[in-house]
Amino acid sequence: MSLDLALFTGINILLAWSVYLILLTGTLSFANGAFMALGAYVSGVLTAKFGIGYMPAMAMAAAASAVIGVLTGYPALRTRGIYLILVTLAITFFVQTAIENTKFVGGVQGMGGMMGTSFEIVYGSVIVVGALIWLLSRSPLQRVLDAVREDEHVAGAIGINVVYVRLALFGIGAALAAYAGGLYAHHMFFVAPDHFTIIVSVFIVLYVIMGGVNNMWGSVVGAVILTVLPEAIRFIGEWRQGVFGLLIVILLLFRRDGILPFRSVTARSGRKADA
């Protein structure tokens, strides 16, 4: 595997987790391509045009995206199901159009001048974020999120502020997507609006759905397979996209809950079962 592909794989794992975190509260977000674009441009502008250091720029990009995520999420998360999906799609369209029409960041031509990234930075990030999500999966918060996802009304009745929890995770997911977007921009040295089309948002969601939505490892498996596979079947030539699509359809037909469907139990009684 080339370094280039390895870096894309790492960035895509982070993106998959950004969707996974939001999906923990039952929200399927097609807006993460937009948050990724935000992160790419904010960190790009800060480093290339204002000379701000790499990590401060990344942190500011993530924070900005979290704020925008919460601001857009507040009205968006009032809708559910198919409507929410449409609203998150709309966020992606809006951000792409906004970037295309902003001269300061080069409009449709895009902008360059980023600082590059490294294997250590990308996979260091994957490890840190992965460790945090693993801790989450073992903490009482995991159950709160599971409750919100499974039955928002019952979750509310036992005292969980469902809107707050959803909004918080939407903001965290947006921040993570932006961080990954920043890594992407620096790795590419150049970004343009057409790097962040709706297809990107759809692909990130696909990583999670295909890998399995019930645990953090599904996102990793989905992101790795869907990043590496198109390269691995390059020899097929022009039919590549078609074969790729077909493989996804077949997988989802036979494993609807993804490749890794299990959910980890957060607490055990330590007693003998069914004595």
Added chain:
Amino acid sequence: MSSVLSVDGVTKTFGGLVAVDSLSLTVEPGEALGILGPNGAGKTALINMVSGFYRPTAGTIRLFDREITDLSLHQIGRLGIARTFQNIRLFRRMTVLENVMTANPRYTRKPLRAFFGFGGRRHDIDEAMALVEFMGLADRADRIAGSLPYGDARRLEMARALATGPRLLLLDEPGAGMNEEETERLIADIHKCRERLAAIVLIEHDMTMIRKIADRVVAMNYGRKMAEGRPTEVLSHPEVKRAYLGTTEGELV
């Protein structure tokens, strides 16, 4: 001492349909109030308003003198009203123990702080296990909730409700679909729960349950109060018999 719950002139309309029509009632400390009525009488609509699922169209609801009429679902839950559902609603993917642990107020109130809630892990498990045991589910604690038989699922729903530390418990037809033996056990379970609660409201069709649990009964029809009093009085009230039992014979009573 003030009433646990006071419902005052509460109305709920859905479009042109009047589900509850300026209904008033109180639930006193230590009391189990039974609510009786035919399907569509507005019993569940009433419970849904008290627990915050619906907002009343008119009227006020108080919990210990604190007005809760316009509070949201989670605020009412935090103030101490817990409920069960006609069609049992568990977190089906979680285990029995996890269902009860989820309702722990320490984490439902400050969800993001729950991320750091590792320290009390053993304590949390013990606390939840005490309730699981209380409801007689200890040997099933690690089973997935979705796989429980009906009676166990109902008991788990009650254990989860108790885990929120409620003062008032609303039971929406807990005995629906149970046979005689299961009903007997349920009655015993509800009596056990009462020790931990300031009061109980029980919606029920089952006359045995009403008579064995309720201290006082409110009979509803068309969203209004038809009769109120001790179970035997209400159950023998002619209007109640006509509306609810569809008969003037007394054999069901």
